[in-house]
Amino acid sequence: MKVEDWKWRYLILVFDCSMTFGCYFNIDIISAVQADIQGQDTGTCANITNATCCDGCLGLGPDRYNQLYTAFSWMNALFALPGGYLIDRIGNRVSAIMVTTMATFGTILFAVATMDGIQGTTAMFPLMICGRVLIGAGTGSSLIVQDRVVAFWFKDRISFVYGFVIFALRVGNVSNFLLTANIAKHYGIQWAFWMGTVACVIGVLSAISLAIVDYYGTLQLDDDCKINMKALPVSRKDIREFPAIYWMICLMIMSYYASYLPFVSNGTKYIQDRYGYSKTTSSYYNGAIYDTSVVISPLVGSILGAIDCHGIVLTSIFAFTLPIFPLLSYCPEIHPLVLTIWIGISYTFAGVCLWPCIIIVVPKKAIGTAIGIATFIQGMGIGLTNLVTGKLLGFTEDPNKESLIHKYQKMFWLLLSMCLFCTLCSVVLNILDLTKERKLNRRLAKKSVKEMKNFADEKSPLMTDAPSIQSYVSIDASNVDLAPGIQ
Structure with a gap:
């Protein structure tokens, strides 16, 4: 039996998508309660400013808050290189269980750091950093496993299926922005982070189910398919032979994600400071980026499959994204929900289109390694951008609104420069593709x-x-x- 003839392969897709739910729930869990993490606890509900809150705040400030994102991104990057290589060597099943378990331990450490007795002590921030490091290592590797599963079981429908993969990832993000702020408001910030641990346990159970179904699925296939599924060694020569287009895709992934993710990580607080909304409402508006993606991502996969010109679509989407940052910075009369939905549309098209390009241009046996390298470059870029963003916003929150908005405007100029670089890279990519094999513009x-x-x-x-x-x-x-x- 051929891969495309096995009717139960869509059950593998369900578990493959569910496996990363917990990881993506926890990526931006700190953004949903950003004001509580950054602000100083006054012990009273009087004289509240944008730098303080009445109860339960952790008092990290913008700089250390962004360091939590940097720790996540850099560990995501550093673990992706050996992680991608090892996943190519040991296969999908064992890897899926290992990496989701690692992320779960990270969420446990982070939640423990906010518990009474540790909160406010010198041990709190190092424990939070360690937790984010483990979450970053597990998240990046789980995405590599996810892409390898899609590449084998759905090579005939990659863009269509990847739309559903992005949909599942965004469900994790959306669930976080809908639930975390409310849980923190009614039950305390500690229980909000323990909810993140529960989400990661769901991912572990999905990984175990994926391994079981994947094992029985391969028994139904013919010998040629089984041979193609076996993990094969990847040499340095294989990496050196990656085409120039692949390296351009890596730069695009790095710069695009570095242009929008630092906004997501700081967006809740920015909307609260700039527009005057409550912490919960600001979290909802920031989360609209992922709400939009959940709604349109399955449709986007079908559209891209019909267009079949990934390179040209990417250039169009990046150019479409450029005006967002000046509008966020200098046009407060535009409702923030309009702009976050705008980001959500562009991000969904870019996400569904970018990662399958790697599967298209590199050999099948090296997909894990190729995605690992791309994830490494991506994570280093995002982490560095978050680090610079924290320095721009300051070690402590600025109580002066005018001065604070000026700092945010510097952040948006940084993000705009990353998006502009990404757009230029996409132009170069199309030139390379159109003058050679046209793998990314097949139509x-x-x-x-x-x-x-x-x-x-x-x-x-x-x-x-x-x-x-x-x-x-x-x-x-x-x-x-x-x-x-x-x-």
Whole structure:
């Protein structure tokens, strides 16, 4: 039996998507309660400012708060390189259980750091850093496993299926922004973080289920499919032979995510300070980025599969994103919900389109390693951007609103520069792709082959002993059909 003939493969997709739910619930869990983490606890509900709160605040300030994101991103990056290589070596099943368990231990450490007896002590911040480090290591690796599963079981429908993968990831983000702030408000910040641990346990159970179904699924396949699924060694030569387009994709992933994720991490507090909304409402508006993605991501996968021009779509989406940062910075009359929905639309198209490009342009046996390298570059860029953002916003919160808004504007200029760099990289990527194999703009390749066929039909001689133009066109057409990508 072939992979595409096994009807239960969509059950594997369900567990594959659910596996990362807990990780993505916890990525921005601190953003949902940013004011409580940054602000100083006054012990009273009088004289509350943007730098204080009445009860339960942790008092980290903007700089150390952003260091929590930096710890997550850099560990995500550092673990991705050996993680991708090891996952290629040991396979998906064991890897899925290992990495989700690692993330779960990280959420436990983070929640323990906020408990009575540790909260406010010198041990609190180091424990929080350690927790974020483990969450980062587990999250990056779980995405590599997830992409490897999709690459094997759904190679015939990558863009369509990846829309549902992004949908599942965004459900984790949305659940966080809907639940965490309310749990912290009614039951305390500690219980909000323990809820993150529960979400990660769901991911572990899904990983175990994925391993079981994946094992029985491979028993149904023919010998050729089983051979293709086996983990194969990846050498340094394989990495050196990655095409230039792959490295350009890595730069695009790094710069695009570094342009929007630091806003998500600081967006709740920015909306609260800039527009005057409550902590809960600000969390909802910031979370609208992911609400939008949940709604449109399955449709986006179908659209991209129909367009079949990933490179050109990416350039269009990055250009579409550029105006957002000046509008956030200098146009407070525009409702923040409009702008966060705008970010959500552009992010969804970029997310669904970017990562499958790696699967398209690198050999199948090196997908884990390739995604690991891309995740490393991405995490280093995001972590550095968050670190600079924390320095721009200051070690402690500025009680002067005008001065604080000026600091936010510097942050938005930084994010705009990253998005502009990403747009330029996408232009270079299209030049490379259109002048060579056109793997990322396959519709244009098919159009070119069709034009060559028409030319051969009209111009080829009726009788000749030499190879005809038609024969060369047929060879080119077959190569296009064999190229990896969306059929």
